[in-house]
Amino acid sequence: MSIKFENVSYIYSPNTPLEKKGLDQVSFTLKEKSFVAIVGHTGSGKSTLMQHFNALLKPSAGKIKIAGKEITPETGNKNLKDLRRHVSLVFQFPEAQLFETTVLNDIAFGPKNFGYSEDDAKVLALKWLKKVGLSEDIADRSPFDLSGGQMRRVAIAGVMAYQPDVLCLDEPDAGLDPRARKQMMDLFLDYKNSGHTVILVTHNMDDVVNYADDVLVMEKGKLIKHDIPANIFADEKWAHRHSLDEPSATAFAKQLSNYQFEKQPLTMDDLVKGILINLKR
């Protein structure tokens, strides 16, 4: 069961003066249980693409196969719940979705909607509260008394608690400090390793090379490249032409004018290794 997009197009406000192409003939297949990064500039169609994964947006043309379901322009609004139980989205600044009186209730909201009993939902909520690195002590507090970073975790726990097969995240680390960022990324990597698919929309190329096994590059609503991270940054000219940022290590390596790297360094460890090889020559 892979995720498959076939010629998917999406048009915003069709037949009005504001008509705009959001997605343009996008086709790809993603392997299950992989960590996929979606990159591209603001307005490239990344977020539009993401909202197709759980049918918040339905294609204007084309077909999507995901979690054993099929989404086409004709797909109705009924029965989407089952799809969303399996494929879920975390939006940018997800703390905006908190509304319940206690942290635990808020995390349990999703599981309850998806058919878990009140008790089961609470058990799951408590489990995921701890998994995202928060203490049990805050379970009964109002989510609005927490710090920004804690609210972000609660919001993410609220989506992970029903354990969707496919977890899509839109820059979940925006505005967080470095330690919180690292913890969060490791949590998603764990989730992938425990047999789920993680799809991450990001601007951070260091995260792409450190975490992802598959990359989709979007530009003006089109999918312009689909490959493993190493190959995305291998063609320097291509990356430059599409003004794609480079991982820090790659950018640094380029400045070492009298060095030769057999393989382009993507991570800091690659870089150190490459420098050592050069110096020992």
Next chain:
Amino acid sequence: MSENIISLNHVSFTYSESKVPAVQDVSFNVKKGEWFTILGHNGSGKSTITRLINGLLWSDENDADSIIVDGDPLNEQNLWKIRDKVGIVFQNPDNQFVGATVADDVAFGLENRGVPREQMLSIVDKAIQEVGMSDYKTAEPSNLSGGQKQRVAIAGILAVKPKILILDEATSMLDPRGHDEIISLVKKMKDKNDLTVISITHDINEIMLADHVLILNDGKAIAQGTPKDVFKNEKLIDSIGLEEPFIFKLIKKLIKAGIEIPENVDSQEKLVEILCQLNSKM
């Protein structure tokens, strides 16, 4: 150059609904014309300090020498004078855009100061041009990107000619392109308009721009100095949940791998230079 433009002396601040001070006995001096960075994780008290500097919040015990801005102690009489000198770009691009269009927003500060309309017209045009937004003069905020809104915020501040520009996590909600645009714009404006810049951030790599860094943790100033000095204390940095800038991390890994990097290497340029030298000798 060595004249202090901002001094904080043993400043504490407690929010009324809280028992624990958000800022606790913090002292520092910002020199005229420097790029001063305040670093700390979420909730460390960084933004509270911004608000204390121009009297949006009042410190717990406000003595005559608690907070001094450009020679004037911060008090009720000097409040508006000091606000004229201190411009703040806040974090959320949307929530500081007051005007209905770009030009209206840039004019807001001038309107508040009662600047006659004839003067306003040229000041506004010039400020918009300086930040490279001339093509968007009549654009509405909903049609602008986050980075563009922050540029407008900077134009609105430049229009009233402040001496100090505070960036209060001004780039943390922007994409990398927006971030780079704003940073290079601020660098340019700093030189052009003789500004002192205080940047509040947790973007580690941004501190490489700083002349002076102050690290805050739980409302306390725990380290001060040049970027290199501050990051020497690895344990301290790690204990408060900060990461080192890319370059410092790389230097450490290289040393660990047995490559000799001289003590005085503290920037990307110097590291590149030394590595290239090492390679040519072999």
Next chain:
Amino acid sequence: MSKIIIGRYIPGDSIIYKMDPRGKLLVAILFIFIIFLANNWLTYGIIALFAILAVAATKLKAKIFWDGVKPLIWLIFFTSALQLFFTTGGTIYWKWWIFTLSSFGIANAIFICIRFTLIILISTVMTVTTMPLEIADAMEWILKPLKLIRVPVDKIALVMSIALRFVPTLFDQTLKIMNAQRSRGADFNDGGLIKRSKAIAPLLVPLFISSLETAVDLSTAMEARGYRGSKGRSHYRVLRWSKVDLVNLFYLVSLTALLIIFRTH
């Protein structure tokens, strides 16, 4: 959701767009009063002609105006129907219980129908050719006399312009929260009244919180930028009358004159 466009301003560049918003607002308001001068077929014809002239002068598609009338069509029919069956006088064609169908009734029903439609058309002409902000400016100007009785017109105007400016922001935020809760399995379209009203809390609470945050941020930013009340403030945006506004004046005066001449006394 995309159907809701507050203000309904549609960019264009006909003569109506160049007119001063104060003039447009004033004419739109006065039109509602003047229309009551019409009391026979000829005067209703004249006023309809003038309204259609104004619509044509916008150079916009007729559909835009039809969209303006459409949501109110049942109200128009209902009011007309009341006139149709309850007016007595003239020739009586049909009578049953309290209902009467008379020649006066038919005429009145048609007049009401025309009157309503024309008022909607003229208001639409104004709202589609004038930016919400300009309308707010024009309202501030019209309300100015209230300053004499200490109504804080400046502050009201600032509040109005900020409110207008944040409509799209609020709209985006609503959509975002709805999508986030939908992803968590919330249903906004399904179920009965109770289920639906329960579904609204996950939307309203976050929306309220984020609006509150925006308000706090905004007031901090305004204060930091030197806002200290409307006293001593100058204004960047000013409205200026120009020659095209004479067209507006001419339209209003000639319409009034014609109606007064041709109405039945």
